[in-house]
Amino acid sequence: MCGITAAITLAGRSGYSKTTSATNGGLDAAGGSKRRTLSNGHSSQTSIDLKSQLASSLDAIKHRGPDSYGTWTSPDGNIGLGSCRLAINGLGPGGDQPFTNSDGTIHAVVNGELYDHQRIRNDMVKLSGFKFRGGSDSEIVVALYEYYGVSFLSKLRGEFALCIYDSKKQLFLAARDRSGVKPLFWTIHDGRLLLASEAKALLPFDWLPEWDVRSIIDLGWFTEERTIFKGLRKIRPGHYITCLSLDHISEGQYWDHDYPDKDILETRSEAEMVEGVRERLLDAVRVRLQADVPVGIHLSGGIDSSVIAGMAKHLLDKGEVKLGNDGTHRLRCLGVAFDETSGKDESGMTEYEGLRVYTLTRAVIAQRTADFLGVDFQKAQMNEAELATNFEEAVWFDEQPHFELGFVGKHALSKLTRDSGIKTIISGQGSDEIFGGYDVYLMDYLREPDKAWPEESFADSKRLEKLQTTGIAAEKMFRTWTGHNGAQVPEQLRSEIPAFAASLAMPPIALAPWTSCFRCPLPQVTMIENIDERTRNLMRTKWHPLHGAQYLWNKTALPNMLLTNLSDRTEMSHSVEGRVPFLDHNLMEYVNNLPPSIKLRYDPETDSVTEKWILRQASRPFITDELYTRKKHPYTAPVVFAVGGPMHQLMTKLITQENVEALGFVDWNGTKDQVEKAFSTQDQVMLRSAFGIAQWIVLGKRFGISKAVKPDW
Numbered sequence: 001m002c003g004i005t006a007a008i009t010l011a012g013r014s015g016y017s018k019t020t021s022a023t024n025g026g027l028d029a030a031g032g033s034k035r036r037t038l039s040n041g042h043s044s045q046t047s048i049d050l051k052s053q054l055a056s057s058l059d060a061i062k063h064r065g066p067d068s069y070g071t072w073t074s075p076d077g078n079i080g081l082g083s084c085r086l087a088i089n090g091l092g093p094g095g096d097q098p099f100t101n102s103d104g105t106i107h108a109v110v111n112g113e114l115y116d117h118q119r120i121r122n123d124m125v126k127l128s129g130f131k132f133r134g135g136s137d138s139e140i141v142v143a144l145y146e147y148y149g150v151s152f153l154s155k156l157r158g159e160f161a162l163c164i165y166d167s168k169k170q171l172f173l174a175a176r177d178r179s180g181v182k183p184l185f186w187t188i189h190d191g192r193l194l195l196a197s198e199a200k201a202l203l204p205f206d207w208l209p210e211w212d213v214r215s216i217i218d219l220g221w222f223t224e225e226r227t228i229f230k231g232l233r234k235i236r237p238g239h240y241i242t243c244l245s246l247d248h249i250s251e252g253q254y255w256d257h258d259y260p261d262k263d264i265l266e267t268r269s270e271a272e273m274v275e276g277v278r279e280r281l282l283d284a285v286r287v288r289l290q291a292d293v294p295v296g297i298h299l300s301g302g303i304d305s306s307v308i309a310g311m312a313k314h315l316l317d318k319g320e321v322k323l324g325n326d327g328t329h330r331l332r333c334l335g336v337a338f339d340e341t342s343g344k345d346e347s348g349m350t351e352y353e354g355l356r357v358y359t360l361t362r363a364v365i366a367q368r369t370a371d372f373l374g375v376d377f378q379k380a381q382m383n384e385a386e387l388a389t390n391f392e393e394a395v396w397f398d399e400q401p402h403f404e405l406g407f408v409g410k411h412a413l414s415k416l417t418r419d420s421g422i423k424t425i426i427s428g429q430g431s432d433e434i435f436g437g438y439d440v441y442l443m444d445y446l447r448e449p450d451k452a453w454p455e456e457s458f459a460d461s462k463r464l465e466k467l468q469t470t471g472i473a474a475e476k477m478f479r480t481w482t483g484h485n486g487a488q489v490p491e492q493l494r495s496e497i498p499a500f501a502a503s504l505a506m507p508p509i510a511l512a513p514w515t516s517c518f519r520c521p522l523p524q525v526t527m528i529e530n531i532d533e534r535t536r537n538l539m540r541t542k543w544h545p546l547h548g549a550q551y552l553w554n555k556t557a558l559p560n561m562l563l564t565n566l567s568d569r570t571e572m573s574h575s576v577e578g579r580v581p582f583l584d585h586n587l588m589e590y591v592n593n594l595p596p597s598i599k600l601r602y603d604p605e606t607d608s609v610t611e612k613w614i615l616r617q618a619s620r621p622f623i624t625d626e627l628y629t630r631k632k633h634p635y636t637a638p639v640v641f642a643v644g645g646p647m648h649q650l651m652t653k654l655i656t657q658e659n660v661e662a663l664g665f666v667d668w669n670g671t672k673d674q675v676e677k678a679f680s681t682q683d684q685v686m687l688r689s690a691f692g693i694a695q696w697i698v699l700g701k702r703f704g705i706s707k708a709v710k711p712d713w
Helices: 050-060 117-128 137-155 199-205 213-218 270-288 303-317 363-373 384-398 406-419 431-435 441-446 460-482 513-518 523-529 533-541 545-555 557-572 585-592 613-622 625-629 646-654 657-663 674-681 684-703
Strands: 002-009 068-073 079-085 106-114 158-166 171-176 185-189 192-196 239-244 248-253 295-298 332-338 349-352 355-358 376-382 424-426 577-579 601-603 608-610
Touching: 002 050, 002 106, 002 158, 002 171, 002 199, 050 068, 050 079, 050 199, 079 106, 079 158, 106 137, 117 137, 137 158, 137 171, 137 239, 185 199, 192 199, 199 684, 213 513, 213 523, 270 303, 270 585, 270 613, 295 303, 295 406, 303 363, 303 431, 303 613, 303 625, 332 363, 332 406, 363 376, 363 625, 376 384, 376 406, 384 406, 384 557, 384 646, 384 684, 406 557, 431 545, 431 585, 431 613, 441 460, 441 545, 533 545, 545 557, 557 577, 613 625, 646 674, 646 684, 657 684, 674 684
Parallel strands: 295 332, 295 424, 332 376, 424 577
Antiparallel strands: 002 079, 002 192, 068 079, 106 158, 158 171, 171 239, 185 192, 239 248, 349 355, 601 608
């Protein structure tokens, strides 16, 4: 686990200049931005010393890897790789990066964790005689690439982002794991291809961020590879980019989700499928417990993290795995508990006319689960004052907005984790995505009968009746969260996209009038047009609507929000490595090929649909009866904040006329009364809008972003 950075001077480009010009809009002679001192303490570098820039880049993300750092630069100074390391496996200097093959022609930096590495090591020694220098899991990248070429990516199992330079082929390659657990950003600036684990690591290369107003408005940063910064892109999950001969840049895909033909009858028995899930999930947990440092579990009180904890305890008790390099560490669980005065009730449940929305982190249930398993449980207690205190720092690490405050709680939880001596954490992230756990999936499940697993008790008349009532309830919930119910989406588009996408929108924010020049499409258009036609045809003709919804969620909300704001960034902000068993590709591929009615199951006795039905069955031996029968409770932060309280004071301090006008794309006249109205009325949509604006303000100040202005087209 680490932070990585790379710089490649492209052939035929002028490179970057040490001098700056007072003219030409603040650009230097080579088209780069002028030097600027930033409020975060970093200043952009003007030295031509690439090693110095790499070192400064790594310093900007040293929270990702405080244990050691290293760089490699080509003899001509045109190519550089850097890594700051969080030592997890192979703790000695043999695990320091960058890695190099025996003849010095292949160099690599790797962020993340690769599993089954010992088996792969043995295979590569037999196949190619590769000489490993240490015990780090990441070193297998060099051995695999040297033997298999670019196709080595399909051999990797785990959460990763990586960069490789092959001097023989003059080939640079950068890739990201299948689900996008680990981040990797890239841009072309001043004649160079720049890459890094976080945007702030690009600042020392003279990159000065600008707001991508179009992406902010049409939610391109949420639905595809764009970010909130102009020209900065994410490598897509399951994709890689190559730069051949230091000139031609192209993108490729090595993995994607796939689902079965909805018209083909499933022949496996329920028992066989339950065992298939249990087997693969146990294996995914087993490999993620292996580390040379203590491993903990983030326990929220829901079924997802609880089954991970239950399976981990089972594997440890059976002696199938040991914790730490000496096997003496106890299993420890950690969670976040929000203060009882934060607008929660004991159950944590709010009803939107039949559609249940849960808002309480389940610390009490998590404690009961820990007691049931006989493991230690520590809580990060969060009240409103703690949320306000941690808000700005959490935003800086996230580098993008999140319209509710769960990310601040996760930021604090990671601090507790690190302070407890734990460097590696396992979470239940990704379960809802593959097993159909979100309420928004219900409408898509009900849209068509499940011909692969027909249920006599679920007649079409009953299915259509539930579809109608679910749709009404969903619209009311969406209106509570976003301020609209999706009615503005054209009918022809609504028939193609899933229920959650129909109401895709950021909370209403008063935009500056000039932003209308972009004529941005609806976010739904942005989302669906980002999907290639081959896949859209599969969604229309072959896949059940539930699977189409899962595909889109896995391409948008999961990597671009949940794995960013609530996973990697909040974990790595305190140097904690996150591992996600539910996103193990062996498990995902198996679950993807299960019938919809095995994931969601209609119960005629209660006239209700149980989400994640097969996960419940597979988890049964490892969890309490309480969790087996309990409905899903999403992880969310407080929703009620006192007038004059810490959050109100913070929003008042941040959302000022000066700060809003400095953004350039938000209208002050439409914003100036928002904070007072939001807190006095406790309007959830207005509160989320205020939180979003405040986060833009924090990022604008920390990154030193200039005011956005109307393009001069």
